[in-house]
Amino acid sequence: MMPPQAPEEFDLLSAYLDGVLSARQREALEARLAESPDLRAQLDDLRALRATLRAAPTLQPPRNFTLDPALYARKAWWSRAGVLRTLGSLSAAAAALLIFFGVLLSTPPESPASSGVALQPTLILRDAATPTLAMLIVESSATASAISPAAAPPMPATVAAQSVTAEAFSAAPTEQQTRAALGVTATMQIMATAMPAFEATEMTQRAMPTPTTFPEIALLMATETSAATTSVEEASDAAGIGESALPTATARPMQHAAEEPEVTPTPSEVISPTARLIVVLGIILLIIGGVLYLIGTFRVRT
Amino acid sequence: MSDPNPDLDDLSLIAHAQRGDVQAFNSLVLRYQTGMYNLAYRLLSDAAAAADVTQEAFISAFKNLHQFRGSNFRAWLARIVTNACYDELRRRRRGALSLDDLADGRADAADQPALVSDPEDSPEQVAQRHALSAAIQDCLNQLPPTFRTVAIMCDVQEYAYDEIAIALNLSLGTVKSRLSRARHKLRDCLRAVRELLPNANRLFEQKDEAETP
Structure with a gap:
C-alpha cells in the first residue's frame, strides 16, 4: 500500500500526468521522481486510475436528440402571429389621435359669426341625403381612438365611405353630389364656415373633369379649394401639397381666387396648414394600419 | 438519421443554425449527442433522466444559440448539460425521488x-x-x-x-x-x-x- 501523502504532492502528480505543470515545476518534480521509487509508484497508480476512467465504455444514446424543424424553425419577426395585426391596430389608434388633434386644431374659436353658419354643412348633408357617410367617418375615428385591438376594424367603414364618395366624384357632377362630397369634408374637419364651402362647390364643379383615382385626396382638395377662396397664400400652399395629385384642381382655384379678391376672410375661417397636414397624415396612417391588419389576419389563417 | 451536412464544419453549421436553420443544428446534435448523453448519464446515473436532460439541453442550446460567441462549441454545450444535470440533482435532493433511490x-x-x-x-x-x-x-x-x-x-x-x-x-x-x-x-x-x-x-x-x- 501507498504511504500517506501530502495533498500538494498529489496535486503536482495529477497535474504532471496531464502535462499542465510549468517547465520549472515539471523539472523539479522529474528530479524528485528520479530519486524516489515511492513517488514513481504513486505516479503509476495515478496513471492507472486515469486509464481505468478513460476505459469507461461509451454508452449508446437511447434515441437521436434532433429537433423537429416543424416545431423549431424560426419565422421572420413580421410573419409571426399577431405582430402585423398589433402594428395595424396601433397605427390605426395613432391615426385616430392624429385626426382628432387635427380636427381640434382646425376648429376655429367660438364666435357669433361661426356659430351662426355652423348649421349649414348639416343642411347640405341633408340635401344630399348622405348623412350616414359622414357619420361613418366620424364614428370610425371615434372607435379607433379607443386604443384596443378593436381599433383596426373601422377601416372597412372608411374605405366604403371613400369609395362612395369617389362614385360621387366620377359620376356626372350634379351640384347635389358635389355638395354631398363637400358636406362630408366639412363634417370631417368640422368646418364651421358655410360661405367658403359654397365657393368651393362652384370650384369643385369646375375641377370635376379630372377625376382622381385616390378619392380622399380629392376630398382634401375640395377642402383646399374652399380655403383657397379665403387667401391667395392658402391657395399656393395647397398647390404645393396637392400638385402631383390634382394639378388642374389646384390651378383653377388660384385663378379663381385672383379673380375674386373681394372675398376677404375673417381670421377664424383660416384653417392652419399644420392641422390639415396632421389630418392627412392621420388618414394615411389609418389606411396603412388597416392594410397591415388585413394582411396580418390573412397570413395567420393561411 | 444521418448527418444532413457531413461536409460543413462546426462553425459554419453554428452560423447557419444561428440564422434559424434547424437542419444545420441537427447536424451538430448528431455530432455531439453521444458525448452529451454520456456526460449526463455519468453525472446522473439514470438513463431516462439523462435522455430527458440531454434533449432539454439541446433545445435550450438551439434557443440560446445567439449567445454562443466562442469557438468551443463542445464546452458551451457541456455547460448547458451540466447545469441541467445540477438542476435535476437538486430536484432529487428535495425529495422528488423515492428513498430507495437515495439510499445508496x-x-x-x-x-x-x-x-x-x-x-x-x-x-x-x-x-x-x-x-x-x-x-x-x-x-x-x-x-x-x-x-x-x-x-x-x-x-x-x-x-x-x-x-x-x-x-x-x-x-x-x-x-x-x-x-x-x-x-x-x-x-x-x-x-x-x-x-x-x-x-x-x-x-x-x-x-x-x-x-x-
Missing part, C-alpha cells in the same frame, strides 16, 4: 443504457465492458457532483483543462485542484475495480500507452 449511490446495472460496441466484440467482452462501466459509475457516484463533473469531463471524456474551465466557469487552478481531489477520492475505489476485473487490465494498458506524456 449504486448504479443499477439493469438501468444502464446499451454501450457503443464494436461488432467484433464477443458476448464475453460486451459483458465485461458492461461490468466495467457499472463499476466506474459506482465509484463516480461516491463523489460530490462538482468533483464528479470534473472527473468525468477530464478522465472519462478527455476534455482539456481549459475546456473544463469554460464549461464549468471555473479558473484553471480550480479545475486542477478539483480534479486532483476527485482522483484522490477515486483512487481506492478504482483500484478495487481493477482487482475485480483483472481481464479488463488489457484495455487500460492499451489506452494508457497512447496517452502518457
Whole structure:
C-alpha cells in the first residue's frame, strides 16, 4: 500500500500526468521522481486510475436528440402571429389621435359669426341625403381612438365611405353630389364656415373633369379649394401639397381666387396648414394600419 | 438519421443554425449527442433522466444559440448539460425521488443504457465492458457532483483543462485542484475495480500507452 501523502504532492502528480505543470515545476518534480521509487509508484497508480476512467465504455444514446424543424424553425419577426395585426391596430389608434388633434386644431374659436353658419354643412348633408357617410367617418375615428385591438376594424367603414364618395366624384357632377362630397369634408374637419364651402362647390364643379383615382385626396382638395377662396397664400400652399395629385384642381382655384379678391376672410375661417397636414397624415396612417391588419389576419389563417 | 451536412464544419453549421436553420443544428446534435448523453448519464446515473436532460439541453442550446460567441462549441454545450444535470440533482435532493433511490449511490446495472460496441466484440467482452462501466459509475457516484463533473469531463471524456474551465466557469487552478481531489477520492475505489476485473487490465494498458506524456 501507498504511504500517506501530502495533498500538494498529489496535486503536482495529477497535474504532471496531464502535462499542465510549468517547465520549472515539471523539472523539479522529474528530479524528485528520479530519486524516489515511492513517488514513481504513486505516479503509476495515478496513471492507472486515469486509464481505468478513460476505459469507461461509451454508452449508446437511447434515441437521436434532433429537433423537429416543424416545431423549431424560426419565422421572420413580421410573419409571426399577431405582430402585423398589433402594428395595424396601433397605427390605426395613432391615426385616430392624429385626426382628432387635427380636427381640434382646425376648429376655429367660438364666435357669433361661426356659430351662426355652423348649421349649414348639416343642411347640405341633408340635401344630399348622405348623412350616414359622414357619420361613418366620424364614428370610425371615434372607435379607433379607443386604443384596443378593436381599433383596426373601422377601416372597412372608411374605405366604403371613400369609395362612395369617389362614385360621387366620377359620376356626372350634379351640384347635389358635389355638395354631398363637400358636406362630408366639412363634417370631417368640422368646418364651421358655410360661405367658403359654397365657393368651393362652384370650384369643385369646375375641377370635376379630372377625376382622381385616390378619392380622399380629392376630398382634401375640395377642402383646399374652399380655403383657397379665403387667401391667395392658402391657395399656393395647397398647390404645393396637392400638385402631383390634382394639378388642374389646384390651378383653377388660384385663378379663381385672383379673380375674386373681394372675398376677404375673417381670421377664424383660416384653417392652419399644420392641422390639415396632421389630418392627412392621420388618414394615411389609418389606411396603412388597416392594410397591415388585413394582411396580418390573412397570413395567420393561411 | 444521418448527418444532413457531413461536409460543413462546426462553425459554419453554428452560423447557419444561428440564422434559424434547424437542419444545420441537427447536424451538430448528431455530432455531439453521444458525448452529451454520456456526460449526463455519468453525472446522473439514470438513463431516462439523462435522455430527458440531454434533449432539454439541446433545445435550450438551439434557443440560446445567439449567445454562443466562442469557438468551443463542445464546452458551451457541456455547460448547458451540466447545469441541467445540477438542476435535476437538486430536484432529487428535495425529495422528488423515492428513498430507495437515495439510499445508496449504486448504479443499477439493469438501468444502464446499451454501450457503443464494436461488432467484433464477443458476448464475453460486451459483458465485461458492461461490468466495467457499472463499476466506474459506482465509484463516480461516491463523489460530490462538482468533483464528479470534473472527473468525468477530464478522465472519462478527455476534455482539456481549459475546456473544463469554460464549461464549468471555473479558473484553471480550480479545475486542477478539483480534479486532483476527485482522483484522490477515486483512487481506492478504482483500484478495487481493477482487482475485480483483472481481464479488463488489457484495455487500460492499451489506452494508457497512447496517452502518457
